[in-house]
Amino acid sequence: MFFKSFFDEELAQMSYMTGCQRTGEAMVIDPARDINPYLETAEKEGFTITKVTETHIHADFLSGARELAQHTGAVLYLSNEGDNDWKYEYLNELNHVLLNGGDQFYVGNIKFDILHTPGHTPESISFVLTDEGGGSKVPMGIFTGDFVFVGDVGRPDLLEKAAGSEGTSRQGARQMFQSLEAFKDLPDYLQVWPGHGAGSACGKSLGAVPASTVGYEKANNWALQHTDIDEFTDELIDGQPEPPKYFGMMKKLNKEGPSLNKGRDVxxxxxxxxxxxxxxxxxxxxxxxxxxxxxxxxxxxxxxxxxxxxxxxxxxxxxxxxxxxxxxxxxxxxxxxxxxxxxxxxxxxxxxxxxxxxxIGGLETYTSITPEELENHYKQDDRYVVIDVRNPGEWEAGHMDHAHHFMLGHLKESLDEIPNDRTPIVHCQSGVRSAIAVSLLQANGFKDTINLKGGYAAWEQQWDKS
CATH class of the missing domain: 3.40.250.10 (Rhodanese-like domain)
Structure with a gap:
């Protein structure tokens, strides 16, 4: 059996290729938009990509499943679970098979059993792999997508927060609890191949290790320690990071079918x-x-x-x-x-x-000041206003007195709320996001905007005002 994982560092997204070396067939699971790595791997290893599949309709990246299937002539194997609001809408143009929990199919001599694992999304499915071609009668691993991560599980609130499906967060969390109860029944030795690693906004505490086992997650993953569904639901929903604004668009485009017209001349x-x-x-x-x-x-x-x-x-x-x-x-x-x-x-x-x-000349610049300068001069002058662009959770954990909070991702929609007769002094936690914010404010007329060096962390360390 052939196995290869692919990792997108910017999106912390995992995709996989499995292949049967006896028959030369291969399948790609959760392909990214750029399909070239899969085509190159298949050519190098002597495989024909005959199947392409997804664990669910993704919200955090644009899927390459449609393009890869069209390019290779592969059959799409996609979820038929969930309600009618989250069914794929572009399948009539491609050969496809719809999957439900309990279904089974082969890639050469590799068997895949389908588990319906709702919680992150209603249509979420997982793939249990058994290498029968290698002589095994027991499964090797499970592709969990955004169901179980290393150290965490998929968030249930994206349909509500990013796609506008009201009231689905708690329902999804309760579905996740039931899915995890079934996960606990899997063999401890089963490898876990998740859809994301650390840095993804699809959970709140994803581990950086790329793979795990069912037994390890049962022993260490916080979500698998719960026995009470209500306590689990509360903890799963609480503290989830703000979902990026584009997540709703990704859900829409992945459901309707990502465009095939990229690659234009620049x-x-x-x-x-x-x-x-x-x-x-x-x-x-x-x-x-x-x-x-x-x-x-x-x-x-x-x-x-x-x-x-x-x-x-x-x-x-x-x-x-x-x-x-x-x-x-x-x-x-x-x-x-x-x-x-x-x-x-x-x-x-x-x-x-x-x-x-x-x-050329006539370029704009901006100034950065230290926490000491902020405290000793700028905060004493009513011509300035402090703008905090951190996430809500960071703000709630501690913030400067009299600061105004506008999370960076929503800053563009909040410009009218910033006093236009005062010069903004912008900070985040470390100084990275605030630099983006300064540029956004300057581009929208706040020309004298100032950045705080080192952000809130540097200010807190020097002034100990948390």
Missing amino acids: QKLTVDQLEDYRGNDAVIIDTRDKWTFAAGHLPGTINIPYNRSFSNWAGWLVDYDQSIVLIGEESRLGEMKKSLEAIGLDEVTAYVAQSDLSQ
């Missing part, structure tokens, strides 16, 4: 040509690091550095009907474009090489 612009793209129908994203951006940037641009958080913050701050212009390293344009396409932001139309910025 026009290279001079700085002067960039003026034609300014306005509400376009967003200009400067992908340089925050210090370089602070030292000089084009007015009206938003700074989202190209790092592991790039996709996440682009999903929060860019509207899906906007065209996108990038400023950054020309050699990394393809990578940045793929990162945006991973969450369905396909409208990258143009770019400016960051080296071109050094040839």
